[in-house]
Amino acid sequence: MALEHTADAINKATISQDERRTGDELRYLAANENVISIAFIDSNNTIRYANHSLWLNTFAQDVFDQYSPAVAQAVSQSAAPSYQADTERDLLLIYFPIALYNPQSDADISTVFVEYDLFPQVSAATSTFNHLFIAVAVISSLLFLGIALLIYRLCINPLSLLKQRLAQRHLVPEPQWPIEFYQQLDADIQALYLHTDRLLERIKENEQRWLFAVDGNNNGLWDWDMVTGEVFLSDRWQEIVGYAPGELTPEFATWRKLLHPEDLPTSLALLQDYLDGKADEYVSLHRLLHKSGDYVWVRSRGMVVAWNALGRPTRLVGIQTDVSNDIENQHTLAFLASHDPLTHLPNREHLINGLQRLCAANEQQLSFSALFVIDLDNFKVINDALGHKSGDSLLLQVSKRLADATSPHLLARMGADEFALVVENIADNHDAATKSVFAIAGDIRQSISQSLVINGHKLNVSASVGVHLIKPRETTTSGELLRCADMAMFDAKERGRDNCVIYSPEMERQVSTQLIIQNDLRDAIDKRQLEIYYQPIVDEYGVLAGAEALLRWRHPMFGFISPAEFIPVAERSGLIDNLTRWLIKDVCEFLVINADKQLPKISLNISARQFNDVDFVERLLSEIKGRQLVASAFELELTEHLFLTDISLVKTRFNELRQAGFSIAIDDFGTGYSSLSYLQHLPLSRLKIDASFVRNIGENDRGNAIVNAIIEMGHALKLDVVAEGVETPAQHAYLKAHGCDWFQGYLWSKPLPAAEFARLLPRAGEVRQLRSTAEPVHY
Numbered sequence: 001m002a003l004e005h006t007a008d009a010i011n012k013a014t015i016s017q018d019e020r021r022t023g024d025e026l027r028y029l030a031a032n033e034n035v036i037s038i039a040f041i042d043s044n045n046t047i048r049y050a051n052h053s054l055w056l057n058t059f060a061q062d063v064f065d066q067y068s069p070a071v072a073q074a075v076s077q078s079a080a081p082s083y084q085a086d087t088e089r090d091l092l093l094i095y096f097p098i099a100l101y102n103p104q105s106d107a108d109i110s111t112v113f114v115e116y117d118l119f120p121q122v123s124a125a126t127s128t129f130n131h132l133f134i135a136v137a138v139i140s141s142l143l144f145l146g147i148a149l150l151i152y153r154l155c156i157n158p159l160s161l162l163k164q165r166l167a168q169r170h171l172v173p174e175p176q177w178p179i180e181f182y183q184q185l186d187a188d189i190q191a192l193y194l195h196t197d198r199l200l201e202r203i204k205e206n207e208q209r210w211l212f213a214v215d216g217n218n219n220g221l222w223d224w225d226m227v228t229g230e231v232f233l234s235d236r237w238q239e240i241v242g243y244a245p246g247e248l249t250p251e252f253a254t255w256r257k258l259l260h261p262e263d264l265p266t267s268l269a270l271l272q273d274y275l276d277g278k279a280d281e282y283v284s285l286h287r288l289l290h291k292s293g294d295y296v297w298v299r300s301r302g303m304v305v306a307w308n309a310l311g312r313p314t315r316l317v318g319i320q321t322d323v324s325n326d327i328e329n330q331h332t333l334a335f336l337a338s339h340d341p342l343t344h345l346p347n348r349e350h351l352i353n354g355l356q357r358l359c360a361a362n363e364q365q366l367s368f369s370a371l372f373v374i375d376l377d378n379f380k381v382i383n384d385a386l387g388h389k390s391g392d393s394l395l396l397q398v399s400k401r402l403a404d405a406t407s408p409h410l411l412a413r414m415g416a417d418e419f420a421l422v423v424e425n426i427a428d429n430h431d432a433a434t435k436s437v438f439a440i441a442g443d444i445r446q447s448i449s450q451s452l453v454i455n456g457h458k459l460n461v462s463a464s465v466g467v468h469l470i471k472p473r474e475t476t477t478s479g480e481l482l483r484c485a486d487m488a489m490f491d492a493k494e495r496g497r498d499n500c501v502i503y504s505p506e507m508e509r510q511v512s513t514q515l516i517i518q519n520d521l522r523d524a525i526d527k528r529q530l531e532i533y534y535q536p537i538v539d540e541y542g543v544l545a546g547a548e549a550l551l552r553w554r555h556p557m558f559g560f561i562s563p564a565e566f567i568p569v570a571e572r573s574g575l576i577d578n579l580t581r582w583l584i585k586d587v588c589e590f591l592v593i594n595a596d597k598q599l600p601k602i603s604l605n606i607s608a609r610q611f612n613d614v615d616f617v618e619r620l621l622s623e624i625k626g627r628q629l630v631a632s633a634f635e636l637e638l639t640e641h642l643f644l645t646d647i648s649l650v651k652t653r654f655n656e657l658r659q660a661g662f663s664i665a666i667d668d669f670g671t672g673y674s675s676l677s678y679l680q681h682l683p684l685s686r687l688k689i690d691a692s693f694v695r696n697i698g699e700n701d702r703g704n705a706i707v708n709a710i711i712e713m714g715h716a717l718k719l720d721v722v723a724e725g726v727e728t729p730a731q732h733a734y735l736k737a738h739g740c741d742w743f744q745g746y747l748w749s750k751p752l753p754a755a756e757f758a759r760l761l762p763r764a765g766e767v768r769q770l771r772s773t774a775e776p777v778h779y
Contacts, residue, residue, distance in 0.1 A: 034116055034117045034118075034120065035051075035114060035115075035116060035117075036091070036115040036116070036117050037050070037051065037052070037064065037113075037114070037115040038050065038051050038112065038113070038114050038115075039051075039055060039060060039063070039064070039112070039113045040098075040109045040111075040112055041060050041072060041109065041110070041111045041112070041113055042108060042109045042110060043076070043108050043110045045059055045060050045061060045067075045069045045072065046058070046059060046060070047059075047060055047063065048109055049109075060072075060113060064113065064115065066084075066086055066089075066091070066093055066115075067093075067113060071084070071095055072095055072110070072111040072113070075095040075096070075097045075111055076097050076110040076111055078097070079097045080097065081094065081095060081096045081097060082094070082095040083095075085118070090117065090118045090119040091115055091116065091117065091118060092115075092116040092117075092118050093113075093114075093115060093116075094112075094113070094114040094115075094116060095111055095112075095113060096111065096112040096113075096114065097110065097111060098110065098111070098112055130219060130301075130319055134303065134317070134318075134319075137305075137317060138305050138317075141305060141306075144200075147196070151192070151196050154192070155189060155192055155193075159189070218236070218321065218322065219236065219319040219320065219321050220233070220234050220236040220237025220238070220239070220240050220319065220320040220321075221233075221234035221236070221237060221317070221318075221319055221320075222234070222237055222255075222300075222302070222317070222318055222319070222320060223315070223316075223317045224252060224302075224315065224316045224317070225314070225315055226313060226314050226315060226316060227314050227315075229251055229252050229253075230250055230251055230252075231250050231251055231252050231254065231255065232250060233248060233250060233254075237320050240288075240296065240298060240320060240322045241258060241288050241289065241290050241291060241296065242290045242291030242292055243291055257289075258288045258289045259286060259287070259288060259289075260286060260287035260288070260289070260295055262287075263286035263287050266284075266286070267284045267286045267300075270282065270283070270284045271284070274302075275304070275313055275316075281301065281302075281303065282300075282301065282302040282303070282316075282318065283299065283300070283301050284299070284300045285297065285298075285299050285323070286298065286300070296322060296324045297322075297323050297324045297326075297327040298320050298321060298322055298323060298324075299320070299321045299323045300318060300319075300320045300321075301318050301319055301320075301321075302316050302317060302318025302319075303316070303317065303318060304316055305317050337349075338350040338353075340412075340413040342392055342395060342396065342413075343395060343396060343399035343413050345399055345403070345411055345412055345413045345419075346410065346411070346412040346413075347412060347413060348412065348413075348414050348415060350412055351410065351412035351414070351420050351422070352478045352482075354410050354412075354422055355371070355422065355478035355481055355482070356477075356478050358422065358424065358470070359475075359476055359477060359478060359481070362470060362472070362473065362474060362475075362476075363473055363475065364473070365425070365472050365473060366428070366472050366473075367425045367426070367427060367428050367472055368425075368426050368427050368428070368429075368430065368433035368469055368470060368471060368472060369422070369423060369424045369425060369426055369469075369470040370422075370423045370426050370433065370436075370437050370440075370467055370468065370469050370470060371420065371421070371422055371467065371468045371470065371481050371482070371484075371485045372420065372421040372422075372423070372437075372440070372441065372444070372465055372466070372467050372485065373414070373418065373419075373420050373465070373466045373467075373482070373485040373486055373488070373489040374402070374418070374419040374420070374421065374444060374463050374464075374465050374489075375417060375418045375419075375463065375464050375465075375466075375489050375493070376398065376417040376418075376448070376461055376462075376463050377461070377462045377463060377464055377493070377497040377498060378497075378608060379391070379394075379416070379417035379461075380417075380609065381608045381609055381612055382394060382459065382461075384609070384612050384613075385612045385649055386454065386455070386457060386649075389455075390454045390455050390457070393454045393455065394452060394454050394459065394461070395413075395417065397452055397454070398448055398452075398461065399411075399413065399419070401447040401448060401450075402419060402421075402444065402447065402448070404447070405443050405444055405447040406421050406423075406440070406443075406444065409421055409422060409423045409424075410422040420482070420485070421440075421444075423436075423440065430469070430471075433469055434469070434502065437467050437469065437500075437502060438500060441465045441467065441500035442500070444463065444465060445462065445463055445465065445498065445500070448461055448462065448463045449461065449462055449463075449498075457648070462497060462498035463498065464489055464490075464492035464493045464497050464498065464499055464500075465489065465492060465499070465500040465501070466485045466486060466487065466488030466489025466490065466491065466492055466500075466501055466502075466503065467485060467488055467500065467501070467502045467503065468481055468484040468485040468488060468502075468503045469502060469503070484503040485503060487503060487507045487508075487511055488501045488502060488503040488507065489501070490511070490514075490572075491507055491510070493568065493572070494568050513558075514565075514569055516557075517555075517558075517561065517565065517566050517569050518569050518572075518573050518575075520555065521553075521566055521569060521570060521573070521575055522575065524553060524555075525578065525579070525582050529553055529554050529555065529556070530551060530552070530553055530554075530579070530582065531551075531552045531553075531554065531753065531754075532549050532550070532551060532552070532583060532586050532587065532590070532754055533549075533550045533551075533552050533751035533752055533753055533754075533757075534547040534548070534549055534550070534602075534751065534752055534754065534757035535547060535548050535550060535744060535749065535750065535751040535752070536600075536744070536748060536749045536752075536757075536760065536770060537600075537603070537722060537742050537743070537744045538742070538743050538744075538748050538770055539741070539742060539743070540736050540740075540741075540743070542748060542770045543770075544600055544760065544761075544762070544770060545600055545601070545742060546600040546601040546602070546603060546635065546742070547600055547601075547602055547603065547757065548602075548603040548605075548637070548744065548751075549583060549587050549602055549603065549604055549605075550563065550605075550751050551563055551567070551579060551583060552751070553566055571607060571609065576607045576609060576610065577607075577609070577610055577613075580604075580605075580606065580607060580610050581619075581623075583604065583605075584604060584620065584623055585623060587602055587604065587634075588623060588624060588627045588629060589627070590754055590758075591627075591629055591633060592627050592628075592629070593758075594758050594761060596763075597758070597761040597762065597763060598761060598762045598763065599633065599761065600761075601632075601633060601634065601635050601663065602633065602634055602635070603634075603635040603636075603637050603665065604634055604635070604636055604637065605637045605667065606636050606637065606638055608638070608639065611638060611653065612649075612653075616653075617653070617656050617657060617660065621660055630661060631657075631660045631661030631662045632661040632662070632663070634662055634663070635662070635663040635664070635665055635685065635686070636657065636662050636663070636664050636665070637665045637666075637667040637688065638664065638665070638666060638667060639666070639667050639668055640666060640668070640669065650682070651681060651682055651683075654682050654683050654684075655683060658683040663685040663686070664682075664683065664684050664685050665684065665685055665686040665687065665688055665722070666679075666684060666686075666687050666688065667688050668688065668690040668724075669687045669688055669689055669690060669710060679713075679717055679719075680717055684717070684719055685719065685720065686714075686719055686720040686721065686722055686741075686742070687710065687713075687714040687719050687720075687721050687722070688721075688722045688723075688724050688744075689707060689710050689711075689721065689722065689723045689724060689740075690724060690725075691724045691725025691745075692725075693706055693707050693710070694707065694723050694724060694725045694726055694731055694735070694745075695725060695727075697730070697731045697734050697735070698730055698731070698734065704734070707723075707734075707735070707738070708738050711735075711738050711739055711740055712739075715739060720741040720742060721739075721740050721741050721742070722740075722741065722742040722743070722744060723735045723740050723742070723743050723744065723745070724744050724745065725744075725745050725746075726743045726744065726745030726746075726747045726748075727745050727746050727747050728747065729747070731745075731747075732747060748770045749770055
């Protein structure tokens with residue numbers, strides 16, 4: 001009834017898209033302490049609702065080992081529930097037919113799958129069964145003793161007296177009764193012997209049944225005669241420790257020899273306390289030596305069944321249960337409580353405990369220690385593009401590399417793609433500690449940067465590292481250490497990723513400013529604080545050939561905020577999607593308004609995150625075609641961070657864009673992860689040389705060589721080359737002499753507001769040539 005009620009409630013909640021009510025209904029069902037898992041599964045065997053959010057939208061057979069699609073289909077068709085018992089795991093598997101419609105997935109939910117824990121009931125039944133048979137054994141033993149005493153008094157003792165009298169021949173009396181009396185007495189004695197034999201046989205049969213019942217319940221039986229020292233050990237008892245029946249000597253000393261040396265004092269003390277009346281029962285959890293040489297965990301329970309005339313125990317019987325799996329499970333639970341279930345590295349709680357110990361001991365330390373926070377760059381892009389399973393595989397490989405590179409120091413997984421490393425006693429002075437920190441960070445980044453193969457996809461990954469140096473005798477807390485190291489890590493990302501930064505107090509002001517920026521950026525679009533500027537792109541003669549659309553933010557408190565400050569914040573917070581959609585919409589409106597002029601190709605910057613959105617191409621084309629524009633009027637600029645994902649997926653998306661009519665350029669070329677092998681297989685239009693390389697032209701031969709190599713490589717791949725950040729005539733002359741095709745920079749124009757850029761646009765049939773400035777203009 002609870003499942004039917006919940007199904008009806010979830011159906012209503014689903015139709016009304018009330019996610020809170022759906023969660024409440026699932027938590028109501030999961031509130032039963034014996035319900036391990038509950039999932040609402042559609043006809044495609046996909047989990048649509050579950051008491052664990054990590055399972056949503058995954059195949060049920062990937063989450064539940066015992067789930068059977070065939071059984072689920074049969075239950076749905078027959079409209080009758082199915083109950084299956086998993087005896088190995090003490091689980092009851094329930095398939096319950098329902099009929100729900102999920103409007104979000106456009107699929108019918110046909111089955112509720114429940115894993116119900118039977119272990120508490122099985123354990124209770126086992127305990128009751130054991131106590132019952134121990135009571136039967138005691139009663140059987142007392143019955144046997146009573147019958148033996150009766151036989152002795154009625155038969156054996158009289159016969160013994162009769163034999164003694166007959167032996168005294170000279171005293172043999174004359175018969176006082178007729179011979180028939182003695183014949184009848186002999187017949188009665190024979191009948192009594194037969195009856196006694198039958199009773200003994202029945203007692204033996206009951207004993208065998210009891211032993212079978214106890215052994216069949218995976219319990220071994222033991223019976224200790226405290227007077228003789230002999231111990232009866234059942235076949236199951238001996239099997240638990242790896243021996244065949246009869247291999248062990250049946251004596252108390254055998255048990256003592258098998259006891260683990262560490263458990264011997266405790267086990268003997270528990271036994272003595274019970275025998276002395278200090279404990280109500282004898283229960284001992286200890287290890288016994290297995291024949292294989294390993295130790296097995298057992299739980300032994302016993303009770304006294306016989307006493308001497310002084311009231312001292314003379315016989316102890318009990319059962320022994322193999323609990324090795326239970327102990328192993330307890331150890332596993334303890335391990336999982338302090339370790340990450342995916343990578344098996346220490347988790348955040350383990351790390352905090354370690355940092356607390358370090359803080360307590362640091363007051364007496366004379367050397368520096370360091371806390372590293374390591375965050376993978378663009379992991380979310382990879383995870384979204386290839387799926388969570390591939391993301392988990394990547395984390396496993398990265399964690400192994402980190403463990404190899406940082407052993408024997410404490411390495412922990414903080415969550416998602418973030419790791420932490422604690423290195424104690426790194427150096428005695430600040431300069432040496434700083435050098436050691438950068439050396440360790442270099443090893444970490446190098447180990448991560450090597451190519452990875454995940455499910456057949458070759459990936460390149462980098463990491464940003466933040467470090468907090470812990471001074472000798474510094475008083476601090478674990479939370480403060482993590483906060484400072486996190487702050488340094490985010491600063492490393494701000495500097496272009498794949499970097500290492502050590503915390504400094506100046507970062508506090510930066511973080512405060514960034515927090516304000518992040519909060520205000522959410523409202524910047526609605527409050528019309530964002531503007532689009534256009535920076536012209538010209539040919540070698542200065543003729544206008546295109547423009548790059550650039551975001552600018554006029555903040556009411558801070559004035560103009562550089563894109564270098566707010567774009568990284570937008571990427572981290574997920575606001576970059578909203579900004580990019582607004583930019584595309586506004587650029588389209590600009591082109592529509594100036595349709596009477598000769599419009600150059602407009603370049604749009606697209607983030608890797610947005611590029612990997614499955615609906616990106618469709619939404620982009622819808623925006624453009626909805627305003628009667630064509631894709632060939634735009635060029636999409638993408639950074640090399642895009643190549644962190646699977647190159648085959650990137651190539652597929654590139655082909656879709658090229659077929660739609662877009663030009664594609666790689667922006668900031670030379671600062672990321674692309675390689676010639678990637679570029680030669682992608683349908684690109686242009687490479688844009690990063691301004692940092694252009695700035696070094698004429699400074700040294702190495703800077704000139706890099707620029708020349710990029711131009712030659714671009715032409716070899718049949719791509720046009722655009723130089724960004726051209727500020728001086730000397731830079732222009734060098735680039736032009738080496739065949740650079742297009743130019744962008746302050747030498748011709750800074751980024752212009754839309755209205756001012758519109759005035760530069762030539763009328764149909766005109767040519768607009770921009771004049772270069774003689775003096776360099778700085779950003």
